[in-house]
Amino acid sequence: MRSEPVTLLALDLTGTFAFGLNGALTAVRAARLDVVGVVVLGMITALGGGIIRDILIDALPPATLVDWRYYTLAAAGGLIAFALSKHLRRLEQTINVLDAVGLSTFAVIGSSKALSSGLGVAPSILLGVITAVGGGTIRDTLVRQIPSVLRSGLYAIPALVGAAVTVGTIEWGLYGLPAALGAASACFLIRMIGLHFDLNAPEPPETSEREPSSEDAT
């Protein structure tokens, strides 16, 4: 447990809870898992990004495993999502919004923690992106989907923008709650716009040799 501004902690816990709900709903939707599987996937999604971040910046044991607020919120998110899932008409949309909330907050927290751990500007931005997409990538891999970060051009990009704005405002001495919320909002908006208009980055010019991803031959 580190002494950090209460507002940043609130942002981090918000992302943890959102990813906990999101991972659990993904489990309900994608794989019809039972309550334990649902909560476990919620916890992995919520805690995964922060654990990867803390491993890479050598802040071990990870804050998300040591501080009870993180794992309790992650588990609570999973249980709530399990209980509510039958009342959700628009499961897909809820999943996407919660994922965007987690992505945005974790990009901000990940990059600011990396910078304050002594990393340089570019590595801190990179680490913000890894924190933001890490939990969701593990989530998708475990339920056997190609991860969002690979499938959707506007998944890594908004995280990159959020992390870059965070690192930029810290470097220029402008960081604080407004800057953090601004960076997170920028990431969130770009992600939601991309989802709404189904935007993607350019695809490869030609892929005549494309093979189904499920094939086994070398």
Place this chain on the structure above:
Amino acid sequence: MRSEPVTLLALDLTGTFAFGLNGALTAVRAARLDVVGVVVLGMITALGGGIIRDILIDALPPATLVDWRYYTLAAAGGLIAFALSKHLRRLEQTINVLDAVGLSTFAVIGSSKALSSGLGVAPSILLGVITAVGGGTIRDTLVRQIPSVLRSGLYAIPALVGAAVTVGTIEWGLYGLPAALGAASACFLIRMIGLHFDLNAPEPPETSEREPSSEDAT
């Protein structure tokens, strides 16, 4: 290599060997891999949980990579399983029993190592569960199965019980070989009962929106 009671080391090595056999048999069954693939999957399954544990409690480099007994036993388990696989009539059942042995021993060792590294009660229990299910989760992911920890309600739960009993007896000063064996046995029995009666935790109340896990759309 740490100075630890011989009996706990024996428990840890038992789990390593069981997971080495288990991972190798899974490779034989699920994906018809050659001898190298079989041994590699055995070693990943046997060493994965302990490596994740040692990363998270900041005990690097991991004991399982530094102490020759671990990686040798893991590789031996893989080779033995490869050689014996054609003589095994009940491959499925053997795989399940070996997996339960690894799960039980690693829940006990993982939670006790976490506690002695200075983590609190709840994080130590969590880490016991992560140690227990970690190697098998990597194993299942690599051969493209939904991991047991998500599929089966009675996979994470017995690990949780084993880790909780371990941490409880340590906290109350009652820990020793009998307590460790009792915690591991409790985990093993719950897992085997769950497998025998095909028990699962409650499933989500309604999943009208269920989609096949192999689908790619966001």
Place this chain on the structure above:
Amino acid sequence: MRSEPVTLLALDLTGTFAFGLNGALTAVRAARLDVVGVVVLGMITALGGGIIRDILIDALPPATLVDWRYYTLAAAGGLIAFALSKHLRRLEQTINVLDAVGLSTFAVIGSSKALSSGLGVAPSILLGVITAVGGGTIRDTLVRQIPSVLRSGLYAIPALVGAAVTVGTIEWGLYGLPAALGAASACFLIRMIGLHFDLNAPEPPETSEREPSSEDAT
């Protein structure tokens, strides 16, 4: 950033660039990803092995995230591969050669870094293999293929040879650029011969119980 011989750094950067190209071409071929997905998979493939290595030898934060040359080369490889992919007639073959280059250089660098971090002979060889196959294993898992290290007998074996020659020459005081290049060449040649003749290690003697890898039941 560590002070290391320029030649070894060159070998490491060569492998990083090769894996960046390789991962990106894999993304183009296997999953028809957009430019962001292609670059991200290139970077994960290029940086993954070194990150795992630095976590396991406790050299955190990882050199590949801190030193701009690594992540820049990895991203450049991804972009170049995206741009060139339509001009590549023999995508499969290019992917395989680049993978073998990355495998060879990372086996040498990984094992020598492990040894100089204080690990013993066998753990250093093991770590060389993990470094060499790590990035590609994450790559394959993310695009839902059974990893090469499990599928192909002559993938882990050449990495093992490269790492063993590296560690052997260091232990005997014969290490230097020639030895490093010799170790990498040995690994590369064995891998290419295996690919050319489609060699594999012996398969399990009998697998009557074989089940499709995509099946879900425990």
